[in-house]
Amino acid sequence: MDQAENFPTKVTRATFENAASVYGMLLTTECVITEVKKTNQPCQWAVECRE
Template sequence: EGIVPGGGVALLRTIKSLDKIKGDNADENVGVQIIRRALEAPLRTIANNAGAEGAIVVQKVLEGKDSFGYNARTEVYEDLIKAGVIDPTKVTRTALQNAASVSGLMLTTEAVISEKPSKGDDDDSGGGGMPGGMGGGMPGMGGMGGMM
């Protein structure tokens, strides 16, 4: 399927397509705004992690076109494809489709049941699994519960 500019730019460029969407009610319009913010999040996070101000970087990249973006490694605004900052199109598309699918599921779900953590329970064993340890997760990453 090819490549797209990396660094969150490909997702940011899809925001313009949201301008055409008008919800049937206030809730749907809020949903569009949530998606807009979610599409900004990868670039904002990359910029923040690089020590830049994420909101400013997002705004400057939005003012550009095509593969113009922020190269966090060099801290330069440039053509990211020419700079080699790329993502596979299929990976970016699939991530966006999966996020939309989960969002749709959450919007149509009327109730969610979750387990209330007990006081003082700082075990982040990942849930699932048998009681007394052997929870999910990788060894050495806080996921083996009572095994350590």
């Protein structure tokens, strides 16, 4: 088997292993911290609920 033919298989396998690792870590984590961008424009549904 040529090494060039084997390379995409290794890349695909490593990609799935890394994705499974991250997914497993997120499942066992009790919270995830993200950054929410603040906007100056009010949400339309919030404006309608106030009325």
